[in-house]
Amino acid sequence: MKALILYDSRSSTGSTEAIIDAIGLSLAESGVYVEKAKCRALADYSFVGEFDFVILGAPVYNFVVASQLLGALIFGDLKKNLKRKKVALFLTCGSSQSTAAVLYLPQLKMHLIRNKILVETIFPPDVLSEGDAVEIFVEDVLHQYNKSLKSRGLSAKWTQEAQEWFQSMPSFMQGKFRTMAEEYAEEMGYKEITLAVLEEARDTLGGT
Ligand SMILES: Cc1cc2nc3c(=O)[nH]c(=O)nc-3n(C[C@H](O)[C@H](O)[C@H](O)COP(=O)(O)O)c2cc1C
Numbered sequence: 001m002k003a004l005i006l007y008d009s010r011s012s013t014g015s016t017e018a019i020i021d022a023i024g025l026s027l028a029e030s031g032v033y034v035e036k037a038k039c040r041a042l043a044d045y046s047f048v049g050e051f052d053f054v055i056l057g058a059p060v061y062n063f064v065v066a067s068q069l070l071g072a073l074i075f076g077d078l079k080k081n082l083k084r085k086k087v088a089l090f091l092t093c094g095s096s097q098s099t100a101a102v103l104y105l106p107q108l109k110m111h112l113i114r115n116k117i118l119v120e121t122i123f124p125p126d127v128l129s130e131g132d133a134v135e136i137f138v139e140d141v142l143h144q145y146n147k148s149l150k151s152r153g154l155s156a157k158w159t160q161e162a163q164e165w166f167q168s169m170p171s172f173m174q175g176k177f178r179t180m181a182e183e184y185a186e187e188m189g190y191k192e193i194t195l196a197v198l199e200e201a202r203d204t205l206g207g208t
Contacts, residue, residue: 004051005036008069015125026138041071045081053086060093073111118144156185
């Protein structure tokens with residue numbers, strides 16, 4: 001299993017770097033091959049495709065998630081290269097969990113609506129000196145990742161509405177479309193194939 005930690009921080013000796021190293025160590029101890037890379041907004045992120053899942057992490061400065069990671073998602077090609085990847089998210093910040101969940105996590109999640117998010121969490125800057133929150137995060141990520149693999153092969157059920165829409169397609173397109181929709185639902189961990197899932201599959205697999 002190969003994991004990539006993509007992160008950003010203004011400080012090379014700050015809390016985020018220390019948390020990244022602790023996550024990396026914990027993953028490596030669990031037998032995962034892990035690499036870390038510091039984000040640059042306009043870097044080439046085509047290497048992301050080599051990894052099974054990606055952990056995105058960054059601090060918050062002045063109410064905004066660190067700019068190189070956000071910039072890579074907004075202006076760079078990170079979002080494109082994360083397409084259909086399983087991701088886990090963490091932020092380091094001084095705010096409470098509830099504040100950060102409302103104010104800061106959405107700044108990342110709004111760019112990841114087509115990704116399966118395995119785990120998301122907020123770490124206080126001193127998390128490493130307080131208990132084992134980082135190890136628990138890593139355990140959760142691995143558990144959710146393995147669960148998503150196990151759920152493969154369990155075909156999602158089609159809703160009545162989606163079935164009807166599917167039946168209205170020209171018959172020569174139906175075979176290929178059914179396979180595509182079912183594979184997409186499986187990959188995203190959807191248990192039901194609804195009209196919204198079909199649209200999402202079409203946009204994701206057909207568009208950029
Ligand atoms: C200039 C600056 C601005 C910050 N702004 C916020 C903020 O708006 N909200 C928040 O919750 N934490 C804020 N913090 C706290 C940081 O997110 C927190 O200390 C984080 O762990 C810093 O990561 P680093 O050590 O990798 O730089 C700020 C810290 C600094 C230094």
